[in-house]
Every structure is written in C-alpha cells, then in structure tokens.
Amino acid sequence: MSSVAAAPAPLKPEWTLPSRGRVGMFCLIAAESAVFTIFVIAYIFYIGKSSSGPQPKDVLELPIFISICLLSSSITIHLAVRALGKAQLGAFALWWVLTLALGSIFLVGTGREWYHLIYEKGLKISTNLFGTTYYSLVGLHAFHVTVGLLAILIVTIFTLMKKVKTEHHEKVEVFSLYWHFVDVVWSIVFTVVYIVGR
Amino acid sequence: MASDTIAINGFAAGDKPIGERLHGWVTTVDHKRLGILYIVYSLFFLVIAGIEATIIRIQLMVPHNHFVSPEVFNRMFTMHGTTMIFFVAMPILFGFGTYLIPLMIGARDMAFPRLNALSFWLTAFGGLLLYFSFVGGNGLYGAGNAPDVGWFAYAPLTSRAFSVGHSTDFWTLALLISGIGSIGTAVNFIATIITMRCPGMTLGKMPLLAWMNLVTAGMVLLAVSPLTAAQVMLCFDRYLGAHFFDTQAGGSAVLWMHFFWIFGHPEVYILILPSFAFASEIIPVFSRKPIFGYPVMVAATVMIGFISMSVWAHHMFSIGMPSYGNTFFTITSMVIAVPTGIKIFNWIGTMWGGKIRFNAPMLFCVAFLFQFLIAGLTGIMLAASPFNWQLTGSYFVVAHFHYVIVGAILFTLFAAFYYWFPKMSGRMYSETLAKWHFWLFVIGFHLTFDFMHIPGLLGMPRRIYTYEPGRGWDIWNLIVTIGTFVQGIAVLIFVVNLLWSVFKGEPAGNDPWDAWTLEWSTTSPPPDYNFATIPTVESRRPLWDLKHPEDPDWKYE
Numbered sequence: 001m002s003s004v005a006a007a008p009a010p011l012k013p014e015w016t017l018p019s020r021g022r023v024g025m026f027c028l029i030a031a032e033s034a035v036f037t038i039f040v041i042a043y044i045f046y047i048g049k050s051s052s053g054p055q056p057k058d059v060l061e062l063p064i065f066i067s068i069c070l071l072s073s074s075i076t077i078h079l080a081v082r083a084l085g086k087a088q089l090g091a092f093a094l095w096w097v098l099t100l101a102l103g104s105i106f107l108v109g110t111g112r113e114w115y116h117l118i119y120e121k122g123l124k125i126s127t128n129l130f131g132t133t134y135y136s137l138v139g140l141h142a143f144h145v146t147v148g149l150l151a152i153l154i155v156t157i158f159t160l161m162k163k164v165k166t167e168h169h170e171k172v173e174v175f176s177l178y179w180h181f182v183d184v185v186w187s188i189v190f191t192v193v194y195i196v197g198r
Numbered sequence: 199m200a201s202d203t204i205a206i207n208g209f210a211a212g213d214k215p216i217g218e219r220l221h222g223w224v225t226t227v228d229h230k231r232l233g234i235l236y237i238v239y240s241l242f243f244l245v246i247a248g249i250e251a252t253i254i255r256i257q258l259m260v261p262h263n264h265f266v267s268p269e270v271f272n273r274m275f276t277m278h279g280t281t282m283i284f285f286v287a288m289p290i291l292f293g294f295g296t297y298l299i300p301l302m303i304g305a306r307d308m309a310f311p312r313l314n315a316l317s318f319w320l321t322a323f324g325g326l327l328l329y330f331s332f333v334g335g336n337g338l339y340g341a342g343n344a345p346d347v348g349w350f351a352y353a354p355l356t357s358r359a360f361s362v363g364h365s366t367d368f369w370t371l372a373l374l375i376s377g378i379g380s381i382g383t384a385v386n387f388i389a390t391i392i393t394m395r396c397p398g399m400t401l402g403k404m405p406l407l408a409w410m411n412l413v414t415a416g417m418v419l420l421a422v423s424p425l426t427a428a429q430v431m432l433c434f435d436r437y438l439g440a441h442f443f444d445t446q447a448g449g450s451a452v453l454w455m456h457f458f459w460i461f462g463h464p465e466v467y468i469l470i471l472p473s474f475a476f477a478s479e480i481i482p483v484f485s486r487k488p489i490f491g492y493p494v495m496v497a498a499t500v501m502i503g504f505i506s507m508s509v510w511a512h513h514m515f516s517i518g519m520p521s522y523g524n525t526f527f528t529i530t531s532m533v534i535a536v537p538t539g540i541k542i543f544n545w546i547g548t549m550w551g552g553k554i555r556f557n558a559p560m561l562f563c564v565a566f567l568f569q570f571l572i573a574g575l576t577g578i579m580l581a582a583s584p585f586n587w588q589l590t591g592s593y594f595v596v597a598h599f600h601y602v603i604v605g606a607i608l609f610t611l612f613a614a615f616y617y618w619f620p621k622m623s624g625r626m627y628s629e630t631l632a633k634w635h636f637w638l639f640v641i642g643f644h645l646t647f648d649f650m651h652i653p654g655l656l657g658m659p660r661r662i663y664t665y666e667p668g669r670g671w672d673i674w675n676l677i678v679t680i681g682t683f684v685q686g687i688a689v690l691i692f693v694v695n696l697l698w699s700v701f702k703g704e705p706a707g708n709d710p711w712d713a714w715t716l717e718w719s720t721t722s723p724p725p726d727y728n729f730a731t732i733p734t735v736e737s738r739r740p741l742w743d744l745k746h747p748e749d750p751d752w753k754y755e
Contacts, residue, residue: 020309023309024389027384027385027388030419035424042453045450046449125438125440126439128447131440132441132449
C-alpha cells in the first residue's frame, strides 16, 4: 500500500464507451433475428405438410442470379462505407448507387418470381401451407429489403445533392450493418426454402 | 403531478395556458416526462383491469350467479389478462426504467429520446386500440365485441370460423403494435446502459437496477419479437386466408402454443426482473447496508435471463409431449429456482444485522420476500409434470401466477412508488396512509390468493363462468371475492395518498432516504438536464463516498 501511496497519482484513463448507433443497431438486429427465427421455424415445421396444391419441387426454381446480386451488394456497400471513411466522395457515390442497383435487381427478381408463381402456377398465400409459409418468409425478407432500399435511396438523393460528407461515415456504417444482416438472412432463407425445402 | 413537474422544471407553469402545457407533454422527448406518462397511463389501465377482475370475482362469489352473462365473462377474463400484462405491468415497469435509468447512470437522457417517445405512443395506441374493440368490435356479423379468446388466444379459437367479427383482430393488432413499442424501449434501454454511463461507472459499479433492466431489455428483444412474429402470422391467417394455425388445412394449433409461450414464459421474467431491481435498490437503503453479494446478484440475473428462455413448454405439459420433452422442461423449470433462490438469500443477507427502517417501501419489500418465496414454491410444484397434469387449467395455477404477479411484482411496484415518489414529485407521501394501504393490501391479498389455491386443488377449473353448489368450492370463492374488495379499498387509499401528496405533501428535499445512488444527488424533481455537471463515480455507492469522504466505498471494492 505505501508504495502505491508514494507513487504519483496515475492519470485517469480516458472514459470511452461504444457508439450508441452501433449498439442500437445490434439490438435491432437481435430482435429481427428472433422474428426471422420464428418464421424459419414455421417454414421448416410445415415442409411437406401441404395437403394439396403445388409442391415446392414442382414450382420453385433456384434464384441464383438475384441471390448473387444481393450478396454482392454487401461487398459494394462495404466498399462505399470505406470510401466515405477515406473522404473519397466520388468512389462512395459510385459504390452506393451500385448497391442501390443490385438491391433493386433483387427486389424486381423476387417480384417476377411471385408473378410467375401466382399467375402461372396458381400458388397463392391461401392455396396451401407451402404458399402460406413461402410468401410469409420470402415476403418478410423482401419487406426488409424494401425498407433498406428506401434508406439507400434517401442517402443516394443526398449524395447527388452533395450533402453526404465524411462526418456521416458512422451513420452510413451503422446502416450498412442492417444491410449486411438482410443479406445474411437471405442466405438462410435461400438454404431453407430453395435447398432444404425442395 | 403534471403542473408540479413543469413548474420545477422552470417553465413557470402558472404563466402558460393549459393548451400549451398539454402540448408540452404530448411532444416531449424528456425521459422523465415519458416515464411519468408511462406510469400514469398504466395506472389508468390498472384501474380498468382491476374493475374487470372485480366483475369476474362478483360473478364467481356464489354458485349459479347471474351477475354477467357467459359471453361477458369470457370478455372480462380475456381483457383482464391482456390488459394487466401488456398495458399495466410492462408499461409501468418500462416507465420506472425510463425515468430512473438515465438518472442512476448519470446521464442526461436516454440514448434515443425520440425513439423513446415513439415507443410510448405506440404502446399507448395499442392499449386504446384494444379497448376500442368494445365500440368497434362488432364486425359485419354483429358477433362479439371485446376479445373473448383468453389472454393466450389458443388456435383454432382465433380463426375466422370460431371468432367472427373483429374482436380478435383488435386483440392481435393491439399486441402487435405495443410489441413493436416494447422492442423500441428495449433497444433504447440497452443502448443507454451500454453507451451513456457517466465516467467511472464501469459495468461492475453500475446500480443493480440498471443491471437488471439491461438483462430484461435483452430478454424483451429475444422474447417479445417471437410474439410479434406470431401476431403477424395470425393476421395473415385472419385477413389473407393463410393456414399457419388452420388445422383444417394441415396447420398446427400446437405451433401457436409454442410461439405464444416462447414469449409467454420469458415475459414473466421480463416482469419480475425489474421488480427484483426495485427490491435490490430499496432493501439496502432501508437496511443501512450495501447489497450483499453484488457480483452474485448480477450473475444470478444473467442466469435467470438465459434459463428463462428454455422453460416455455412447462405451460404445455398437458398437450402430450414426448417424455424427453416433459423431462427437459421439468428440469429447466426447476433449475431456474436456483438463481432465484440465490437472490432471496442475498436480500436476506443484506437485511441480516442491518439497522432496518420499516417505512412503507421496506414493508412492501419484506412482504414481497415472503410472498415471492411461496409463489416460487408453488411454481416448483407445477414444474413437476405429473403434478402439473393434475392441476393444469385449475384455480391452483391461477393462484400461483397471481401470487407472482400481485404478491411479488405489484408489491415491489408499490414499494418503488413510495420510494421514488419524493424524487418524481418533490413531495413526501403520507406515511400513515401508506401503512394503512400496506396492511389492508396484505390482508386482502392473502384472503384472495391464499384461499384461491384450495378450490383449485379441489378441481375447480379456471375460466368457468359459474359452478354447481355443493362441490366444496362455495365458501372459498366467497372468501376470495371478499379479499378482492379489501384489496380494492387498499388501492383506493394508495391513489388518494398519491393525489393528496402531489399537491399537499411536505417538500421532500433531494435525498429523503439518505440513499446512495446518483438520482438522489440532484433536485426533486430533477431539472430537465438531470445533472448540472455530469458526475464521476468511483464505487457502487457514489453518494456514500460523497457523504463519508473519510471512509469511502472505493477503498474496499
């Protein structure tokens, strides 16, 4: 004890805490994961239990192209965020618009798939358990993509108005966490719906 | 309460017209005002749901009673349960958390003040939507008005075929919306506690109230979300003709049970952990000792958080699960008694050898200790699946969970009301009236819920609207109903005490209890900015360090 007392008072360590945006986003992602878990469980539980109507193996085709688009949008948004951190506004705009384009391709692809299923294969949400769980799970994911795309669109508009600066780096990064989450969920939905469920 | 808080917040209440003052409350993002809004809103629904409980008890007071029709009786127990859980217990605990957490961790507001306001108004809207069903629930077929499917709304009772009209739609939408509000609050709690603590307040020096609300908020994220998901599925079933819970098309009614109880059981711990938090703050102050075994308390809280996620199917023993399912859920349900028991020993350890002051908050906490123990013991009985098969769906179960919700949660809530009332209003309550409230409520509580176990053991099922005389249930039901009225009188005294004290109570001063946490270092009620300078703490009891510079806590921690 005496040696401690004799030593000069140690400098107080700097008081830093995690960024509230990141913590908030991680909490939201935890809650969303729970929601998706319930829908995925329902999907798995009802695989092969439809008593009538089109079965997955008859009507579903692997959406390879749009999946590649969505998953690569995770890379482009990451590059966009990194460019903004380095104050390369031109590169940020390029990668950001590319993210918007890739996400939109995915959404259009899902829409085309649904159109095909509803009007050509006669599969609706009320047709059978496959329709119920398929449209709910894929639709829930598509809803999250839509919300993400709206946010990306708003940032795109601000980018074109030259309003996005380096100081917005953290906010954009926090949003990119959400977008990565949406992509991870798609890889799970893809596995469950198009591989396991078929 | 309204005018008082505004006045002290420097708004010069007398000068402003009432419209402007109300506008201030509606548009506020201040965590203290939102906390009070949550609490006042919940008290309003507490009275309504209490009236519903009274209607249920009057109907069951004597056999073959005709006080209400069977249909109304179904609506009453559904609305009583739904209201008490979703629009009384959760918002009132969120209200205390919203009010206290920033003050206790030395912050000026929550991490996301506008999200905080949004969460409150979503919850408020959910409650109003539920009660709008009395007016708007008639639907096209003129069938039903308020929801009557029970608070856990088992499928297929909720399907269009068995629940015509819109009453069940109001139920599911109200819970969906308030669930989103709860998730917002939980996000806010966690972000506030993780990122807004004042300098020096490491996680190990945080008040236990903040710790327990942190665990609660984590559980809300993981447990309320499944309910939200299940409500979306139910909406799809009812509006779009989906078949999630439609047994005719191969859907599963049991799946709804799983989804509901995977929310429903953690929910009990979401409600009880904030109550533990109140007890963990109040018992040390009134025993004049620091909390016994702080790290163990934190560890036990986290353990409860984890284990409570794996006990849900003990609500479903009677549906005929495989034997390993029964065994698993019996064991987990019994294991959760271990961390809970640790907590009870720690509270007793805190009181042991202390200079106990029996003011109203402490009285309610002591009663809580006894009653929570008994509630836990009947809980262990019901966790044993063979015993559960005999008594599930009986009044024994009703008595058990009311022992938890009233005997533990409501008692600590009353303790919290009396303990923090001086801080929130700036005035002291009447101790005499509070003692009357306490003793009448204890007597009423035990009359009602002790004796409610007996008709359950004798085989009286829950949710029946009347019963035959001569089954040995009559006298017990009469006693239970008499107890309800004693409790009602006690709550009336409580309300009178609060209303009288808000306007006429003695000024309380900053720190009437000689307490140790940061909220007592600022004025009562606190200014808009909470602290003129952000405090720095060095131990778990920062105010003790201030008051006793010769013997501060940080020397020993």
